[in-house]
Amino acid sequence: MTTATSVIGGRQIAWDRRRRALAAFWRRYRKDRSGMIGLVILVVMILVALAAPLLASSRGLNPGLATYPANAVPALRYPLGTDSDGRSVLTELIWGSRISLLIGFAATFLSMVIGAIIGIVAGHFGTLRNWFGPQTDNVLMRITDWFLVIPFLPLAIVLARTLGPSLHVIIFVIGITSWPGTARIIRAQALAVETRPYLERSRALGAGHWHQMSKHVLPNVMPLLLANTILTVAGTILSETTLSFLGLGDPTRASWGEILNAAFNSGVGTGNALWLVAPGVAIILVVMAFTLVGHTLEAALNPKLRER
Amino acid sequence: MLDGALAAAQELREEEAGAANGGTGLGLVRLLSVKVVSALITLFFVIVFNFFLFRVLPADPARNLVRGSTLTASQMAVINRTFGVGLPLPRQFWNYLAQTFQGHLGISFQFHIPVASVIGAALWPTILLVGSSTVLSTIIGVWIGIRAGWDRGSTFDRTSTAICNTLYAMPDFWLGMVLLIVFASKWAIFPAGGMHSFGGGSTGFASVSDLLWHLTLPAVVLTLVYLAEYSLVMRSSLIDELGSDYLLTARAKGLRDAMVRRRHAVPNALLPSITLIMLNLGFVISGAITTETVFSWPGLGLASYNALNYPDYPVLEGAFLLFSAAVIAANLVADLLLTVFDPRVRQA
């Protein structure tokens, strides 16, 4: 008689609890000033990227259609000056934010998925008491360690060069090389979760591996994963910038790194200095914003870290 | 306080020198050799990876590898023979292995000389640049990190942490380009690149000072970039130790603040720092590649950049192998250091 209502009631209770936990978490987050600044910068950047067509005409990116003088100093119609093709640096910057952020998020997503899967699987199987489990963990960790030891840039260069210059290749290459750090962290957390009693209980009740990992381990690992994701985006954007600067990016989709590449190739020190300086400043702002938000997230989730 | 960090390491070393005699001698050797073997296995997998990437991925290795370059028929034949096109895969792999172990890393497409020569010529400038930057940044970075961490919340801490965070968020080549504009273009204090001046003093003191003059800007860039990471890591490591009970014991014994920091906090904080820095050794390499590119410093990084744009696959391969070997070796050294210096690790 009361089972039906109590089931619904139970779910309601769970959602209420989650909402309250979220509210408490936001309160904690809000207290950190640097975290709030980072969040504001991020939101502004994302809005700029999304609203690019409204802020600057995309025709301004076409060198053939450029009418402004080349390498000009800032003027009213081009507040940051122009590049060697006569395009407004500001326009390039605004449109470039789309590419940089897109690659950043996409590559991070790829890296997170791989890292989380490997981390959870390794952590879960590592605690099993048969032979197969810990061996799986062992093998996965060896692969992870191998990737960790290999220097990122040479590996990325070699991969990107072989696979050709395109947006997808860049996303793939960065994603493929960034997952090990996440995998280690997630695995450590998964191991901690595995020792909790309700996991043994669910095993005793006959829960399969997939059920345990997806219904028990994953939710508990999620907060850490989220904080780690934000921090990884910062690194991904820097990686993309470096790869584009070296000429491995997609020249038809001009990210901030590509702008710097063009600026470098046309000769440092000649022409408009802002062409060089502005994308760099933009990158610094975005990377710092992600880093601040990521650290504040971590601290709000784990009180022990808060005193940093 | 830099002497503090070094002094602390010195004390640790003396201690462990004494302990090594008392410690499980045979167990230690076994532990170390396991790590060495592990490193060699990792290197082996790099070689395997190299092989598969270039020989197996593209459909027609020889044609793909010389894409964008014109070759005579005889050159084509030489390449085909070298790469063993047409031979069964395992045979190709065995040839490749044998050649690599003998130091034959192929022929450069761009320069038509052995890759080993190209790399050999570029090695010294990179070692000079990276070596000097690493030494400087380690000393300065550790010092800053200790001071910032110990006086947490002080002006020094907040300022240095803000600066380091900014440096860390900065693309290193961008910093290089900005410095170039300011110091080599606007105010022509430093050269705009290269390692030597034309007609600059070729011998003795004049030659050395010319070299240093060229080395300054790229070394400054790398030092700043590395320093940011080292100092942040050291700071956070020290802060982790700050709440420890043994520091209270040390103070209760009557030690001065500086002594408590130097003798107790820093040695404990250095150990996890080594581990953390170890995991990030790859970034030393990427810094070298981009900085050499910006400053046209004729090292392995610039060679990689040129090979990248040609594209000169054999040189790329060889550079990748060498960079990986360097990082693996550095990791191994740091790992061995940790084993020797941390008595808790040795038990395992």
Place this chain on the structure above:
Amino acid sequence: MALLELRDLTVTYRTEGGPVPAVRGVNLTVDTGQTLGLAGESGCGKSTIAASILRLLPTSAKVTGEILIDGDDVLKMSWGKLRAVRWAGASIIFQGAMHSLNPVQKISKQIAEPILLHSPDTTPTQASKRVAELLGQVGLPVSRADSYPHELSGGQKQRVMIAMALACRPNLIIADEPTTALDVMIQAQVLDLISALVRDHGIGLIMISHDLSVLADTCDRLAVMYAGKIVEEGPAHQVFTDARHPYAEALAWAFPVIGDPRTRLSPRGLPGDPPDPADVPSGCSFHNRCAVAEDQCSTRDMELWPAGERRLAACVRVLEAAEGESGRPFVANEEKATGEGVLG
């Protein structure tokens, strides 16, 4: 002149939520060769007192009053003098030796450190000899001198702490929960060791614990703390078996006597929790948990009134008893005091 004298010691912590008084006007005296036990539950302020004696509290703590070691006020000492007094005048055995030792230093070096610090002329050989001597005194084999803390068991680590505390031949030792983290068997050994050493060297000892029975065995005098104040003080055995303050009595009864049917059949728990130091009840801070509280207990300020020979208690019942009213505070105490046989 007393070895240690605390006069109206008050410690207030500055926190985000405002000032929190951890210790509120404590007076204590320890003479040379005397052992004083300081008992109470967590949060009553006893560890704060221990740390304050050598000025080891964090900077967020405001300390007023006087702390006199051999007549010199520690709170007014210059840094140099303070550092000289630390360990050589008075040393501390910390609780949880697990983390009180430097993990990457050999214990011989850690024991020798204060020796070399306070007597700079000591040669390394002399220092080694002294370390060996100290290890012998605490019952550790000399071969352990070159061990690292993680190679020792909990009991061994505590012995190292004791050896270290004796290194500079202090006149006073403060032992902060020295046996709390140890097994019962090891606990007994360590307590015997401490008692013997203190007797042999004529050292003054303050032992802090929440375990009243331990203190009753080891100490001459006993002081019980509650909510930052001393509520009872007197000869250890008397305070334990015949407490005058209701809290002290409850604390004593909390440790059952094995085999005594009375304790088994009538468990004496205390309802409620110790008060939050930031929000202490008015009047007698114990009144809201006291079984025999009167109206005046919530309004009248408590002081330590005489409750017998060399005994003090901060309870109005003591006043009433002294004024000739019939009956002692608790009938149960009669049974305990007469020492009726366990099976009687």
